[in-house]
Amino acid sequence: MTDNNNILQYESRIWATADLLRGCGIKESEWPSYMMPFFALVMIESRLIRMLDELTAEIGEAELADLDAEDRMTLIQDRGQGYNKFIFERNLTLKDICKNDKSFDNDFEAYLKGFDGETRDLLGVEATDGEKFLDIKGVIAKLKAKKVLLGYTKEWSGIDLKPFDNSAITTLEEHIKRRWADISAETAGEQYTPDDVIGLIAEIIASKIEDSDRLLKIYDCTCGGGNLLFGVEDRINAKVQRLTQTFGQDWNDALYALAKIESRFRLDSKIEHGNTLTDDKFYNDEFEVVIANPPYGVSWKGYEKAIKDDKTQRFQYVPSISDGQLLFMQHLISKLSEQGMGVVVHNGSTLFSGDAGSAESNIRKWMLDIDIVEAVIQLPTDEFFNTGIYTYLWVLNKRKSSDRLNKVMLINASEKFKPLKKNKGSKRKEIDETSRLEIVETLARFVDNDYARVFDKEFFYFNKQGIMLTNVDEQGRSFASHLKDGKTSLKLSPIALDNGVRSLTEFTITDYDAAKFDSLADLYEQDIKPFVDSLDYKDQPLVVTTDKAVYSFDSDRETIIKQSGSKREELGCGKIVVKSAFKKASKTQAERIEITVELTPDYQKDYEIIPFHRDEVANREAIAAFMAKYITKPFEYLENVVGVEINFNKVFYKPEKLRSVEEILGEIASLDQELQKLEKLIIDN
Structure with missing residues (x-):
């Protein structure tokens, strides 16, 4: 196994390829679209050559050489990781092509067309209209127009990833994609998941998984470039003896292409392209683990009709059209197997947006009613690369132990971090390993401490009791x-x-x-x-x-x-x-x-917010007692709606310690003396 940390030296070399882009006037926000296809090229080439080396070691160099070209290509194709005839038949790499500037254009075109059909599609080698994925054809045209195609390709050809295994290259890929996300003017809704958060999610999942020969299916419905999906898989494999299979889907052309390319070099992985909410490519599958960091506050108006006409029964309620997070949450819950669990990243709106009776509140109530929420973890601010907001991990579990049934733990991990020595965009903090293990241990113990509390799920319910007052x-x-x-x-x-x-x-x-x-x-x-x-x-x-x-x-x-x-x-x-x-x-x-x-x-409709009781009789009595205590006018009961809200500020609020009157008066006296001195100084001058 190659040292993953060693490969990070290549991050600066890869980023240096952007110097040429800067030099020919390409805006920084556009760099990812130029860098992605070329990073994919060197990544694919390195893995194909490693694959050929592995095949040679298995069969023997002489035996492989004795095979004719067609049989040799069949062996390569059977591995399902793609191929490139230019590399395998002519034994020429991207670096070799760049040595001859006179034949470069023809050789580069032949090199790109030498890939298998799927790889050509993902790179966008022959893209015209419709899906272009990495659109290398369009990028090449732009670089040619600026007369820098050869120079730019030569920069990338000097990056040799062949010595590194899949895990090491994935680590590098995550770092590069993070920097792309940081500069590509993404909104706060489109979040790249940092390594430390991926590490925490993986630790939570691994803590609930035992060694077994049963297959563990892991699913990310908004997988992007695959950093969360594959990062969790790698960390689980490092901790637990379990066969894993990954499934992911994403709508972004370029990120899907990167994830798809990555998936072909993993033991068992399936990545699909499309809108999960309207075209679930895994509609017949269930998973033992679901993970996701879906977009925050992103409208789903463009496919409103499809959502409302959905026949899969995934969506118990349809939330506000301005934010689709709870649509993804309901989708993920529908994908959990009988023994499934998951961790989903959201912003704070899914905890409290929407009044009692709203779709958002009803979705939260439904989740607690079916007792699938085990915990909600508040992460520190300044954790993500382009937003400083609080984010939350929802821990879902369909196989709660008996002592956790109908209970939910809130963990306020907002102070569990260490500052970064150097900021990465808006990211100023990271949840270090010590903090991650402490959070996981707190969840495992499931008892109150100074930053975590366990509640009966009904603690989060409330009555919104309508009344008609007679003034x-x-x-x-x-x-x-x-x-x-x-x-x-x-x-x-x-x-x-x-x-x-x-x-x-x-x-x-x-x-x-x-x-x-x-x-x-x-x-x-x-x-x-x-x-x-x-x-x-x-x-x-x-x-x-x-x-x-x-x-x-x-x-x-x-x-x-x-x-x-x-x-x-x-x-x-x-x-x-x-x-x-x-x-x-x-x-x-x-x-x-x-x-x-x-x-x-003079009638007046009003609503009273009253704590909820699980027992129906006790709940009615509590409402009546509240009315007797606080309502002095004649009234009639109207509808009662039960809402659900999860309020971290309410649970973990620490009132600011007030200073004593003596301390304040002493400070005022001191300021008064200073003012008298200044006044005297002005008069004397």
Whole structure:
């Protein structure tokens, strides 16, 4: 096994190839699209040559040489890792091609066309329209136009990866892809998973896996270039004796191509291209391990119809169209085998976005209802390369031990890191090995400590209890007491309506001032309707006169007043509702504007957030006790919706220690003395 650390010396050499790109005016943000296909070339070439060396060692150099070209090529093809006729038949490499500038163009074209069909497709050797993957054809055209193709290819041909095995090259590839992610202007939604987070995920998974001869199938539904998928596999293989098989899918052409190329040099790996949410390439498969770092806050509007029409029953609820994280979460849960477990990276929105009854809350509730969430781990800020936000690991487990059933552990690992000596973009911290092992041990012990707590899952549930309040005046009276049974309002027959600024005395208006308005409808839209809509019986001295009484609202006493001659009566808290409507002409009536007034009780819909109890009777009693303690007005129960929210700040909040009054007064006195000295100094000068 080659030392992986030794290969990292090549990182700077690979990055130096970008000097030529800079020199010919190519923007830094475009470098990855130029570097990816050439990195793929040298990676493929090195592995093909290693493969040929291994084949030679197995069969023998003389025996292999005795085979004709067709039989030799068949042996190579049977290994399923691709081939290149130019390399194997002419024994020429990329470095050899670059030695002769006169034949370079023809040789380079023959070299690229010498690859097997799948490799040519992944590189984009013959790409026209449609999927171009690494689009080396387009890159070559641009480099030719700038007259630097030979020089650029020569830079890459000097990078010899043949001495290194697959694991070492994967390590290098992860470092290079991380730097590409750092400069390619990706949003915070498109995250490259750092090595230390991959290490933590792998440690969590490995801690739950035993040595066995049973196959372990590992799946990443947003695998990108494969760094998380293959990184977890390599770390698991280093810790556990288990045969592994990896499965991944991604929609990004170039990253899919890199992952696909990588997969061919692994023992058993399948990578597919496409949108996991609308075209699951592994629809018939289940997996023992699922992992993913899906996009954060990325809209799925472009394929909304396909999601809503999905027939797979993966999606219990459809979350907000602005963020698809919980779609991926539901998909992953649907892919877990009977004994499956997983670790999924999310930002904080999946913990608390959406009110009770929303799709987001319902998805969280569904996850806890089926008892698949074992833990949620808060990672430090500044962990990822292009965002400083908190991120979280959801640990899923379909085979919880009996002592963990219906329980969830929260681990606040936000302080479990060491600062980087040199920042990498927004990444300023890393979860070092000591911290990783401590976090895994905390999860394994599953008991409270100073940064972790275990809860019954219902701790995260809450009642959102709807109620209809009846507002009352200072005497505790409501206008509802003046209504006849079955009536919701008292309709008045007004003869005047006055708000202290304007008075209306016609409540069925049938004519208009033609000098001001074009029609009765115009009068309604321009004058009557705005006036009526502006009326506020609480903030204005609104007076409604009928032929029997005058009605108004006393804001100080919060009651409707009825004045009949000299008799003043308080009717209780209520509303004075004034409405207007334009009525078109009918067979029996001309067009008109009608103004109506009703007195109604003052009802107010409200919601109370109340802790949840697992037992239904206890839950009802808790709601009733809450109402008795905190609600003083008459009310009726409306719908009760149970929501779920996971709030790290609430659980791990540490109040800031307040300074004593004596300390503050002493500081003020000290500042006052300093100000007096400065003032004296100014006066003396």
